Amino acid sequence: MSSIPHAIVVDHLCKRYGDVVAVKDVSFTVRAGEVFAFLGPNGAGKTTTVEIIETIRRPTSGTASVLGMDVATHKSDIVRRIGVLPQGFVSFDRLTVRETLRYYARLFGNRTHADIDALMDLTDLRPKADAQFKTLSGGLKQRVGIAAALVNDPEIVFLDEPTTGLDPHARREVWEVLRGLKRRGKTVFLTTHYMEEAEVLADTVAIISKGRIVAVDSPDRLSEAHGDRLRLTIQSPGAAARDLVVRMGYHPTPRNDGSLCVAVETADDVRAILEEFHLAGFPAPVGLDVRKPNLEEVFLKLTGEPLAEIATSPADRRAQ
Amino acid sequence: MSPRIVLATLGVRIRSLYRERSAMFFTFAFPIILVLVFGSIFIRPERLNFDLPVQDNSQSEASARLIEALGTDHVFKVISVPLDTDPKVYAHEHRFALLLVIPKNFQGLHNQRAVKRDAQAWAPVTYIYDPSSTSVDNRILLVRAIMAAVNQRYSGTTAFITLVPDSILSGTYRFIEFFVPGIIAMAIMTSALSNALNSNAELRQKGILRKLAATPITRTDWLAASILYQIILAVVSTVSILLVSHLVYNVRLHIDLMLPVIIVVEVMAFVGIGMLLTPLAREAESASAVANAFLFPMMFLSGTFFPVEMMPQFLQVVARFLPLYYVNEALRAAMIFADSGAVLRSGGVVAAFAAVVFVGGAIQTRWGSEEA
Numbered sequence: 001m002s003s004i005p006h007a008i009v010v011d012h013l014c015k016r017y018g019d020v021v022a023v024k025d026v027s028f029t030v031r032a033g034e035v036f037a038f039l040g041p042n043g044a045g046k047t048t049t050v051e052i053i054e055t056i057r058r059p060t061s062g063t064a065s066v067l068g069m070d071v072a073t074h075k076s077d078i079v080r081r082i083g084v085l086p087q088g089f090v091s092f093d094r095l096t097v098r099e100t101l102r103y104y105a106r107l108f109g110n111r112t113h114a115d116i117d118a119l120m121d122l123t124d125l126r127p128k129a130d131a132q133f134k135t136l137s138g139g140l141k142q143r144v145g146i147a148a149a150l151v152n153d154p155e156i157v158f159l160d161e162p163t164t165g166l167d168p169h170a171r172r173e174v175w176e177v178l179r180g181l182k183r184r185g186k187t188v189f190l191t192t193h194y195m196e197e198a199e200v201l202a203d204t205v206a207i208i209s210k211g212r213i214v215a216v217d218s219p220d221r222l223s224e225a226h227g228d229r230l231r232l233t234i235q236s237p238g239a240a241a242r243d244l245v246v247r248m249g250y251h252p253t254p255r256n257d258g259s260l261c262v263a264v265e266t267a268d269d270v271r272a273i274l275e276e277f278h279l280a281g282f283p284a285p286v287g288l289d290v291r292k293p294n295l296e297e298v299f300l301k302l303t304g305e306p307l308a309e310i311a312t313s314p315a316d317r318r319a320q
Numbered sequence: 321m322s323p324r325i326v327l328a329t330l331g332v333r334i335r336s337l338y339r340e341r342s343a344m345f346f347t348f349a350f351p352i353i354l355v356l357v358f359g360s361i362f363i364r365p366e367r368l369n370f371d372l373p374v375q376d377n378s379q380s381e382a383s384a385r386l387i388e389a390l391g392t393d394h395v396f397k398v399i400s401v402p403l404d405t406d407p408k409v410y411a412h413e414h415r416f417a418l419l420l421v422i423p424k425n426f427q428g429l430h431n432q433r434a435v436k437r438d439a440q441a442w443a444p445v446t447y448i449y450d451p452s453s454t455s456v457d458n459r460i461l462l463v464r465a466i467m468a469a470v471n472q473r474y475s476g477t478t479a480f481i482t483l484v485p486d487s488i489l490s491g492t493y494r495f496i497e498f499f500v501p502g503i504i505a506m507a508i509m510t511s512a513l514s515n516a517l518n519s520n521a522e523l524r525q526k527g528i529l530r531k532l533a534a535t536p537i538t539r540t541d542w543l544a545a546s547i548l549y550q551i552i553l554a555v556v557s558t559v560s561i562l563l564v565s566h567l568v569y570n571v572r573l574h575i576d577l578m579l580p581v582i583i584v585v586e587v588m589a590f591v592g593i594g595m596l597l598t599p600l601a602r603e604a605e606s607a608s609a610v611a612n613a614f615l616f617p618m619m620f621l622s623g624t625f626f627p628v629e630m631m632p633q634f635l636q637v638v639a640r641f642l643p644l645y646y647v648n649e650a651l652r653a654a655m656i657f658a659d660s661g662a663v664l665r666s667g668g669v670v671a672a673f674a675a676v677v678f679v680g681g682a683i684q685t686r687w688g689s690e691e692a
Contacts, residue, residue, distance in 0.1 A: 056533040076536065084534035090526040092332055094339040099332075106328040107535045132339070148531070158534075 007032040007156050007187040008053060013062035015048050022048045024211040025062070030189060030204070032155075035182050037202035038191040039295065045211040046191040047087050047160055053189070054084050054158055067155060080108065083154035087161050087191075089145030093134035097125050097144055100133055101151060108152040115151070123147040123177050139170025146177055156187040163197060175201060195296040205295065209303035219295055226298040229263040232270050235287030244280055245273060259287070321540050329537065329545035333519075334552070347515075348557055351507035352564050355500060358625070359569050362495040370459055373411065373419045375401035380427030382434075386445075389470050390420075395462055407448050417453035418460065421446040433474060497573060500565045501651035502624040505586065507561065508554040509618065509644055512587045514611040515550060516594025520685070521607040524598075529687065539687040550587045558583060578654040578663050585667060586647050589674035593643075595681025618644045646670045 008030035015023040023045045030036040038046045051057040053064050055075040064071045066078045091100050101116045120126045123143040128136065133144065142162055149157055159178070163171040171194075178201055181188055192198055198205045199219050206216040215222060234241070235258075242260055245252050250273070252262045264270060270290055277285070337343055372390060376383045391398045401410055401419065411419040422445055423429075432441035447463060449456050472479050523529050532542070558579070565571040597614065601607035621635060622628070622644035628636055639645045646669040653662035 051530075054534050056530065079534055079536055082534070084531065086527055086530045086534070088527055089531065090528060091531070092336055092528065094336040095332060099335070103328055103332050104535065107325055107532075107537050109324065109536075145531075 005032065006030065008036075008064070008066055008189065010049070010053065010064045011062055013049065013052060013064055014060045015045075015052060015057070016060040022211055023052075023059075026208070026211070026213050027062075028206050028213060028216050030156075030187060032187050033185050034203040035178070035188040035190060035201050037198035037205045038189070038208055039193070039195065039198045039205050039299065040191075040208035041193050044193075044208045046193075046208055049208070050158055050160055050189065050191050054082065055079060080152060081155050083149035083152060083157045085142075085145045085149045085157070085159045085162055087164070089142060089148075091133050091141075091144065091148070094132055096130045096132055097136070097147075098129045100144060101147055104148045105151040119147045119150055122150070122180060124173070137170070139166050139173060142166060142170070142174055143177060146174070150181075154186070156189060157181055158189045160191045161193070162190065163192070163194065171197075195299060199295050207299055207302055214302045215298070222295060222298050223292065226301050229265060230267070230270070231289075231291055231297070232262045232264055232273065233287075233289040233291075234260045234262075234285045235289075238282075240280075241277060241282055244276055248273065248276060321538070321544055322536070325537050325541045326545045326548065329542065330548050330552075333545065333549040337553075347511050347553055348560055351503050351510075351557060351561055354506075355503050355561055355565050356568065358499055358503075359496050359565065362499060370396050370418075370455075370462075371399055371416065372396035372459075372463075373399040373401045373414070373416050375403065375405075375407050375410075375419070375421045377403060377424040378422050378426035379403075380430075382427045382430035383422045386422065386426075386470060390463075390466055395466075407446075411448050411450070417450040417456040418463070419448040420463070421448065496565065496569050497571055497656060498627075498652065499625075500561060500571055500573065501655045502648050504558050504561050505622075505644060505647040505651050506619055506624045507557045508583060508586050509590050509647070510615055511553050511557060512550045512590035513594045513597075513615060514608065515553070516546065516591045516681075517597055517601055517611050518607045519546070520595065520598045521601045524686075533687055539682075539685065542687075543682055543685070547587065547591060550591055551584055554583050554587050555580070573655040574658040575655065576658070578660065578667075579651075582647065582650050582654060582663070582667055582670070585671045585674050588678045589643050589647075589670055592674060592677030592679075592681040595685050596677055598681075598685065618642050621645075623648045643670060643673050646673075 006029045010029070011027050013023055013026045014021065026045075026049055038050065040046050048057065052059050053066060053071060055066075055071045055078050058072070066074075067081055069078055071078060092103075095103065097120065098116060101119055105116060117126070120129055123146055125140070125143055125147060128140060133141065136144065146157075146159065146162065149159070162178070163174050166174065175197070178188060178190070182201075188201075190197070190201065202219060204216065205219050205222060207214050207222075215226065217225065242252060245260065245262055250262045250264065250269075252260050262273070264273075267290075274285075337347070374387055374390065376387060387398050390396050401407060407419055407421050410416075423443060426443055426445075429441055429443040432438045433443075445467070447460065449460060469479075562571075562573065562575070593614070594611075597610055601610045619625070621631070621639050622642045623639065624644070628639045628645065631639070646666040650663050650666035650670060653659045653666060
């Protein structure tokens, strides 16, 4: 694997459906062994791009190569060396987990039962080995999909929104499986609209919006480069507190839940604001949060559109 | 094409069907139920029979002989109508479409004709009938035929013309023998067309085809597995229909190599139509509606349940454009007449049709995520 510096090279890729341009001049590279996250809202062109790289869609123009092979000319060679979890994975309802994995393994010519058992251990599916697919929960189905993507011991694993629609607990279980893949040295290409997922799992994040890539870097560097300010959030401070902050020369952003959110330069600003609150006789804030800028803010700044709300919903935060 | 992949896929399809009870029922049990139901309907006239109520006001030796004549050949089962009732009211109340009334002086009239040789003597036997009954005309004809034979005996001479039966078929064939090949053709058509349509629509809608597109299985592997699967279903269905109709109705049909060939050609034809119709059934839910819109007219107009010759002329012309008509013709030619020339003529039409729709359907079947 070390002989191939780039697992994936995408060069000026375009995909057009009639008048609609789904992917506009997209270029990026994925290093072997890294977890690469494609972050963007629904409809940004994530799936179209990844399906072109997986060889199941054809580009209108531009090229993509996987493990040094062009997707347009080496489909059968490429599919043997990659594993794919398609978006919203489903399989044959009436097959058991074991039968499902055995079937996908046979498509690749791999028939050993030991491999199937090892896969079920990796994805923690052994207790459900003889359950029919239709009886499984959403999280288990996704894990079957991930296991099915690994039956040929692929060098690159593509996971298209692996945790969409899962509850926070099931999502964390899937993340554990993905961390296991990384430890085994797999290159993982992840598409997601959950900022947190990219932040937690990815070595490199590409932010895609309206068919274009707007930034590619590590999550930390993206935050440093584009989200340069601290963010102070005070819960339920009241209108008087808001006016005070405005008089101090800050620009608070309104929040739906009534909290006050202020972008500040340094920790000294935070101290100054709290002192002014104290001098004005306001009670000590019930909830206070100071955080470094995260990908969500970077995303908002770069694209002007929010990601899906679900990743930052209160229920989700509580579950962390 | 990879035999390993085709066989693995075939195994998945068969296992899925085996675990889906309602699909099993409609594929295998439904045609058998049709054979049993229609068999029991059509087989009746060949043994017994119609109920024939008779009010015998004469209660004499002569009237008893007439009633006996009515009961021979097992066409009619004579039912005695009480003498003190109004026969019209009786027929109406008991829903009899046809009822005979023998007059009180029947024995006297009989004596006048048969003993005293009075050629002018005649006996009025009244038939009370319900003109709204669909079968009453046939029953009246049967009564007339029996009466003609009785009159012949009264004339005291031997009937001059005597009908001698001689079937064009080698064995003795009843309607059920004609019906069973039609049911086989229908069962294969229904299973091949709706399975191709349903499974394509369902697998596409669910995204299973998208997953498969990123594995080494090719469209050719998938189609080969589908065809093999349909052929296996068709063979199991045919064998079970033949077995049940033999065990229950003692149906014996001619079976040779022509039968499997026709089955394979029919499967290809209707899987091809199913693939061509798939774009109309974007959702799995609408697939069965699309399939039925196609299957039902075909079933009724192609001579499955009744001979095409019974239909009006213009529908007979329509039938000539339906592939199932030629399947029916080919199967009956093979299984009843053992006429290989006729099998080749009808089977050739089906084969040519199958080649066109199957290739068209295969080309049009999309694979992976690519749009049409």
